[in-house]
Amino acid sequence: MSTCRNLPPLGPLQTGAGSDDRTHAHAGGREMGPKEPNEIDRLVGSRVRQRRMQLGMSQEQLAEHLGLTVPQVQKYEKGVNRIGASRLHKIAGLLGVPISFFFEAHAGGAEAGGAKPGQPDPSVFADRETIALALAFSRITRPQLRRALLELARAVAHLDEPASDKPVSGA
Numbered sequence: 461m462s463t464c465r466n467l468p469p470l471g472p473l474q475t476g477a478g479s480d481d482r483t484h485a486h487a488g489g490r491e492m493g494p495k496e497p498n499e500i501d502r503l504v505g506s507r508v509r510q511r512r513m514q515l516g517m518s519q520e521q522l523a524e525h526l527g528l529t530v531p532q533v534q535k536y537e538k539g540v541n542r543i544g545a546s547r548l549h550k551i552a553g554l555l556g557v558p559i560s561f562f563f564e565a566h567a568g569g570a571e572a573g574g575a576k577p578g579q580p581d582p583s584v585f586a587d588r589e590t591i592a593l594a595l596a597f598s599r600i601t602r603p604q605l606r607r608a609l610l611e612l613a614r615a616v617a618h619l620d621e622p623a624s625d626k627p628v629s630g631a
Contacts, residue, residue, distance in 0.1 A: 500563070502539030504548070507562040509537040511555045513591045525554050
C-alpha cells in the first residue's frame with residue numbers, strides 16, 4: 461500500500477529538502493535540463509555527419525557498427541542528443557579520425573564567436589548538398605573546368621570575387 465496517494469502534487473519549481481535542483485539549472489538566464497544539447501553538441505554531430513559522408517558511409521552502416529538505431533544516429537548528427545565520451549571514442553575509431561577532429565571548429569578560442577574572422581562558418585558543411593558538391597568538385601581534375609564551375613557558383617550566389625588564376629587545391 462502506497463502513502464503517495466495522500467500527498468499533494470509537487471509544484472514546478474518546488475525546492476527544499478530532498479528536491480533535485482539540477483533539472484532547473486540556469487544557463488545564460490534561461491532554464492535548461494542537465495543534459496540539454498548546446499552549440500558544441502551540434503558541432504560534434506555535424507562533424508560526425510561530415511566525416512561519415514566523406515567516407516561514403518551510410519547512417520545505417522554507422523548505426524549498425526555502433527549497435528544503435530538510425531534515428532539515434534540522426535539525433536546525434538543533428539545535435540539533438542549528446543554523444544557520450546565512450547561512444548564518441550568509438551565513432552572516432554570507426555571514422556578514422558582523432559577525437560579532436562569533432563571539436564576543430566572550436567579550437568583556438570573560436571568558441572565565443574563561431575568561425576574565426578575570414579574563415580567559413582563550420583556549420584556550412586552540415587548540409588548534405590554542400591558536402592556532396594565539395595566531394596564532386598574535388599574529383600574534377602581539369603583546372604579550367606574547376607575554375608569555370610567556381611565562377612558559375614559565385615555568379616549564382618551573387619558573389620563578386622573572381623576565381624584566382626591559381627589552380628584550386630587537388631588539381
